[in-house]
Every structure is written in structure tokens, then in C-alpha cells.
Amino acid sequence: xxxxxxxxxxxxxxxxxxxxxxxxxxxxxxxxxxxxxxxxxxxxxxxxxxxxxxxxxxxxxxxxxxxxxxxxxxxxxxxxxxxxxxxxxxxxxxxxxxxxxxxxxxxxxxxxxxxxxxxxxxxxxxxxxxxxxxxxxxxxxxxxxxxxxxxxxxxxxxxxxxxxxxxxxxxxxxxxxxxxxxxxxxxxxxxxxxxxxxxxxxxxxxxxxxxxxxxxxxxxxxxxxxxxxxxxxxxxxxxxxxxxxxxxxxxxxxxxxxxxxxxxxxxxxxxxxxxxxxxxxxxxxxxxxxxxxxxxxxxxxxxxxxxxxxxxxxxxxxx
Amino acid sequence: xxxxxxxxxxxxxxxxxxxxxxxxxxxxxxxxxxxxxxxxxxxxxxxxxxxxxxxxxxxxxxxxxxxxxxxxxxxxxxxxxxxxxxxxxxxxxxxxxxxxxxxxxxxxxxxxxxxxxxxxxxxxxxxxxxxxxxxxxxxxxxxxxxxxxxxxxxxxxxxxxxxxxxxxxxxxxxxxxxxxxxxxxxxxxxxxxxxxxxxxxxxxxxxxxxxxxxxxxxxxxxxxxxxxxxxxxxxxxxxxxxxxxxxxxxxxxxxxxxxxxxxxxxxxxxxxxxxxxxxxxxxxxxxxxxxxxxxxxx
Numbered sequence: 001x002x003x004x005x006x007x008x009x010x011x012x013x014x015x016x017x018x019x020x021x022x023x024x025x026x027x028x029x030x031x032x033x034x035x036x037x038x039x040x041x042x043x044x045x046x047x048x049x050x051x052x053x054x055x056x057x058x059x060x061x062x063x064x065x066x067x068x069x070x071x072x073x074x075x076x077x078x079x080x081x082x083x084x085x086x087x088x089x090x091x092x093x094x095x096x097x098x099x100x101x102x103x104x105x106x107x108x109x110x111x112x113x114x115x116x117x118x119x120x121x122x123x124x125x126x127x128x129x130x131x132x133x134x135x136x137x138x139x140x141x142x143x144x145x146x147x148x149x150x151x152x153x154x155x156x157x158x159x160x161x162x163x164x165x166x167x168x169x170x171x172x173x174x175x176x177x178x179x180x181x182x183x184x185x186x187x188x189x190x191x192x193x194x195x196x197x198x199x200x201x202x203x204x205x206x207x208x209x210x211x212x213x214x215x216x217x218x219x220x221x222x223x224x225x226x227x228x229x230x231x232x233x234x235x236x237x238x239x240x241x242x243x244x245x246x247x248x249x250x251x252x253x254x255x256x257x258x259x260x261x262x263x264x265x266x267x268x269x270x271x272x273x274x275x276x277x278x279x280x281x282x283x284x285x286x287x288x289x290x291x292x293x294x295x296x297x298x299x300x301x302x303x304x305x306x307x308x309x310x311x312x313x314x315x316x317x318x319x
Numbered sequence: 320x321x322x323x324x325x326x327x328x329x330x331x332x333x334x335x336x337x338x339x340x341x342x343x344x345x346x347x348x349x350x351x352x353x354x355x356x357x358x359x360x361x362x363x364x365x366x367x368x369x370x371x372x373x374x375x376x377x378x379x380x381x382x383x384x385x386x387x388x389x390x391x392x393x394x395x396x397x398x399x400x401x402x403x404x405x406x407x408x409x410x411x412x413x414x415x416x417x418x419x420x421x422x423x424x425x426x427x428x429x430x431x432x433x434x435x436x437x438x439x440x441x442x443x444x445x446x447x448x449x450x451x452x453x454x455x456x457x458x459x460x461x462x463x464x465x466x467x468x469x470x471x472x473x474x475x476x477x478x479x480x481x482x483x484x485x486x487x488x489x490x491x492x493x494x495x496x497x498x499x500x501x502x503x504x505x506x507x508x509x510x511x512x513x514x515x516x517x518x519x520x521x522x523x524x525x526x527x528x529x530x531x532x533x534x535x536x537x538x539x540x541x542x543x544x545x546x547x548x549x550x551x552x553x554x555x556x557x558x559x560x561x562x563x564x565x566x567x568x569x570x571x572x573x574x575x576x577x578x579x580x581x582x583x584x585x586x587x588x589x590x591x592x593x594x595x596x597x598x599x600x601x602x603x604x605x606x607x608x609x610x611x612x613x614x615x616x617x
Contacts, residue, residue, distance in 0.1 A: 151570055
């Protein structure tokens with residue numbers, strides 16, 4: 001097990017290094033100059049001379065060779081310095097830190113809700129195969145993976161926010177400021193976010209349970225005269241969860257993709273919205289460091305998945 | 320004669336021999352849901368090809384006198400802020416969706432399959448470099464990576480295709496890599512090698528054809544995901560330049576007038592969902608029909 005974990009850790013480090021290189025070079029090699037964009041903005045408040053532009057370039061270290069810029073960026077990250085936003089004139093770390101709790105709050109709730117409900121739905125559908133609940137679950141999960149998140153958000157907003165007036169249309173309140181408001185405002189975003197992972201998990205869980213159901217050890221368990229509850233919880237659940245857990249790691253990346261849209265539709269001040277607006281403003285530092293933070297989270301989550309995988313299925317450790 | 324009859328009777332006890340094509344036809348074409356998906360997709364392709372003939376109005380010509388009309392017999396799905404017919408724009412939007420979907424699948428599929436094949440076949444350091452790079456690309460949420468690339472390249476449908484190709488490429492590479500690893504171990508590959516077949520021949524005329532069925536399924540399912548992603552990007556304001564029509568952009572346009580003119584974002588959303596739904600149905604149908612492990616079960 002230790003050797004397995006060490007091997008996975010080394011692989012994760014290699015992946016993370018390649019990842020930083022990809023982010024950095026995509027941002028630098030593609031056309032577009034952040035200072036020109038900035039100048040366009042500043043031009044409204046008073047013009048910027050070429051000398052000032054040059055001074056800014058030096059101040060942000062954009063005049064140095066690419067490799068030097070890369071190592072400066074990486075060196076900064078290890079010291080907790082994610083750079084400074086050209087657009088907001090603020091520390092990127094501070095900008096991200098303000099918005100991460102919001103994104104995490106909604107994301108974690110949706111992740112738990114989607115996966116727990118998905119596992120239950122998939123299990124029930126498989127156990128009642130061919131019955132109405134199975135058909136219903138299948139159709140529901142088809143819709144879940146087909147519906148565009150932003151459109152679902154708009155539909156919910158129209159129905160429950162504008163027409164029925166049950167829920168606040170947009171915004172986010174911290175739970176420690178107003179817990180009840182936070183709860184009401186997060187119902188629609190969390191519902192949108194969790195639907196896709198619910199659908200994916202339910203589909204995978206269903207086919208996984210059906211496969212486990214055919215195994216000899218399940219027949220043995222039945223013939224020993226065990227009760228259904230014991231067979232399902234002790235024998236079926238753990239074994240059929242393995243492929244579902246792999247998907248959860250991948251689902252995390254998908255979930256963040258959905259979060260970008262949900263934050264935009266519901267005007268939630270989270271990381272997704274910050275990144276999109278920074279992409280449009282060509283604010284290198286924010287996009288670069290923000291994307292890195294998210295990618296690191298995804299890679300680490302997949303690492304945890306891989307390790308827990310070894311625990312769920314001992315055969316994998318020796319693979 | 321009598322003897323022949325007894326022999327015939329004996330053979331009737333043997334299991335019925337079903338050809339692969341027969342099984343495919345039964346599993347794929349006789350399912351109502353799969354057929355529904357297939358019909359939707361055929362209608363979509365026809366709509367995209369004959370868009371100029373089918374659209375009742377010019378999708379690009381603004382007509383301020385008819386701005387923001389509700390659905391009526393004149394404009395079946397109403398009009399947008401510039402007085403353009405929503406139905407005509409939906410019909411032309413199918414071209415955008417299909418073009419992005421098919422071209423991206425083509426580019427990303429060919430590149431991804433080749434990378435996965437090379438990585439899996441040669442192994443070692445080649446495998447290490449290619450697959451770890453793919454893992455790193457997988458670390459980015461797909462929509463975010465596509466957004467960054469598309470935004471920095473500038474608007475335009477070609478850039479969306481490039482961005483989505485880069486973002487979806489690792490998926491094909493991973494699946495192909497896994498398939499190559501398992502197919503490579505078969506005896507027929509060893510036999511080919513013994514007969515003097517080179518690497519290129521082994522890879523492209525023996526491993527690749529054997530990996531095709533699962534890749535076809537992946538590609539069909541990916542088409543749905545890509546249409547969803549393209550809609551997402553155009554919702555965010557990246558992609559085809561105005562006045563060009565894209566479903567995601569239409570949802571975004573309608574979103575601004577949601578409280579008074581909700582149908583503006585409803586119709587394009589239904590179109591996106593229906594098409595993605597259809598691709599998923601057909602993809603799953605293909606998977607069941609092409610999966611050799613389900614032989615005898617389905």
C-alpha cells in the first residue's frame with residue numbers, strides 16, 4: 001500500500017508540473033497583450049504614455065524572458081504569492097480567498113447531495129430493474145446529462161423566482177450573516193449543480209449494481225439465507241461503489257464547469273465568475289493562478305480517489 | 320430422406336446462430352428510445368442542410384417594427400429584440416451546433432486516438448510524456464480550458480473548434496491508450512509481428528480497427544457533450560460573431576428579457592436539450608449493440 005501511494009504521489013507531482021507549464025504557456029503564447037487592454041481602460045480616465053506603459057511592463061515583470069517569468073511565478077506561488085491582478089490592482093491570492101468560500105459552500109453541498117441521491121437512485125433502480133422506478137430513474141438521468149446548466153438555472157429562476165416568487169432570484173449571502181437567506185438563495189444554484197452529478201452517478205451506480213448482482217458471492221450470500229438488507233449493505237454496496245468513486249473524481253472537474261455558469265446566471269460572487277470576467281479582461285495573473293488552484297484541487301481529488309480505490313479494491317494495489 | 324430428417328431434428332437443438340449484424344439490428348433498431356434519438360438526429364441534419372429552404376424568414380435581417388413579438392401564427396416562436404424570427408434563427412443555429420460538433424470530434428478524435436495509440440503501443444518514456452500531459456489537461460475543467468483558449472484566440476467559430484478540440488482531446492487519448500494496452504497483448508498481434516509486420520502496420524491496421532467499436536460509441540456520446548459545451552461558450556459570449564445564430568447565444572440574449580419575454584430563452588434551450596438527449600440515446604444504443612460482453616444478454 002505504501003509503495004502504491006508513493007508511486008501515485010510521484011505521478012501527481014509530474015502531472016502538476018506539466019499542468020503549470022500548460023497554463024503558463026497558453027497564457028503567454030496566444031495573442032493579446034494585457035497592458036494594451038489595461039491601457040484601453042485607463043485611456044478613459046486619462047491617457048497613458050508609451051513610457052508609462054514600459055514602466056508598467058517592467059513593474060509587472062512582463063519584460064523578462066518567458067522562462068524567467070515562469071520561474072518567478074512558480075517561486076512566488078511557493079511563497080504564497082499568486083501575483084497581482086492588473087485589472088483589480090489587488091493581490092490575486094486575496095481575490096481568490098474572498099471568493100473561494102462561496103464556490104466551496106455551493107460546490108460541496110451540490111457534490112454531497114448529487115452523489116448521495118445518485119447512489120441511492122441508482123441502487124434502487126437496479127434492485128427494482130424493469131419496474132416503473134427504474135424507467136423513471138433512467139429517463140431522469142438522461143435529462144440530467146442533457147440539460148444545459150445555464151438553461152436549467154434560467155428555467156428555475158423564471159418559475160420559482162419570477163413567477164411564484166418563492167425564492168430570491170439572484171445573489172449570495174454568507175451563512176454567518178443570514179443563515180436563512182443563505183439557505184433560500186442557494187436552493188436553485190445547488191439544485192442546478194447537483195443534477196448533473198446526480199444523473200451521472202445514478203447511471204453508473206445502476207449498471208455497477210447490476211454487474212455485481214451477477215457475481216457468485218451474491219448468489220452465495222442469498223443461498224446462505226442472509227436478509228436482503230444485509231446483502232445489499234454488506235456485499236453489494238461496497239463492491240459496486242468502486243467505479244462510482246472513480247467517476248466522482250472526474251465529476252469534480254465537471255462540477256466546477258457547471259459552477260461557472262451557475263455563478264453567472266445567479267450573480268454569485270464566486271471563483272467561476274471571477275475567472276470568466278478575468279478571461280475577458282485578459283487579466284493574466286488572475287486566470288493563471290485561479291486556474292492553477294482549481295486544477296490542483298482536481299488533481300488532488302483524483303489522487304485521493306486513486307488511493308481510496310486501492311482501499312476499496314485491494315487487487316488494484318498490485319496492478 | 321428419413322435419415323436426413325433426423326439429422327435436421329438434431330441440429331434444431333443447437334443454439335441459434337445469430338450474426339453480429341443481426342444482433343446489432345435487433346438491439347439498436349428495435350428499441351423505441353434509440354429510434355427516437357435517431358429520428359431527432361436525422362431531422363437535425365436535414366434541418367441544417369436545408370436551412371435556407373426551411374426557414375420562413377431571413378435569420379439575420381433585423382426588422383425593428385416586429386421587435387419582441389410573442390409567438391403567433393406569423394412568427395411561430397416569436398421574435399427577438401431586433402425583430403428577427405426565432406424559429407429561423409433556431410434553424411440556422413443547428414448549422415453552428417452541428418459544424419462545431421462534427422469538426423471538433425474529427426480533429427480531437429484523430430489527434431487523441433493517435434496519441435493514445437502511440438503512447439500505449441510504445442510504452443516507456445513516450446507513454447510517460449504523452450499520458451501525463453493528457454492527465455494534466457484533464458485537470459482543467461473542460462469548459463474553463465476551452466474558454467481561456469477561445470477568449471485569447473478571439474471570437475469566431477474556428478477558434479471555438481480549436482479550443483474545444485484541445486479541451487476534449489485527452490478523453491480520446493485515455494480511452495485509446497487503455498484499449499491499445501489490452502489489444503496489444505493478443506496473439507494475433509504477436510503473429511503479425513512474427514510475420515514481419517512493422518510498428519505502423521501493427522498499430523494502424525490491426526490495433527486501430529479492433530478499437531473502433533468503443534471509439535465510435537465514445538464519439539457519439541462526445542458529440543452531445545460538445546454541443547452542450549458549444550452552447551455554453553456561446554452563452555458566455557464566445558463563438559460565432561453576430562448576427563450569426565448559435566443556440567447558446569440565443570439563450571443568453573433572451574435571459575436579458577426573461578421577466579417579460581421568457582419564450583426567447585425557452586425555445587433555444589429546448590433545442591439544445593433535445594439534440595444532446597438524442598446523441599446520448601443513440602450513443603447508449605450503439606454501446607449496447609457493439610459491446611461484445613453483452614452478447615447473449617441483449
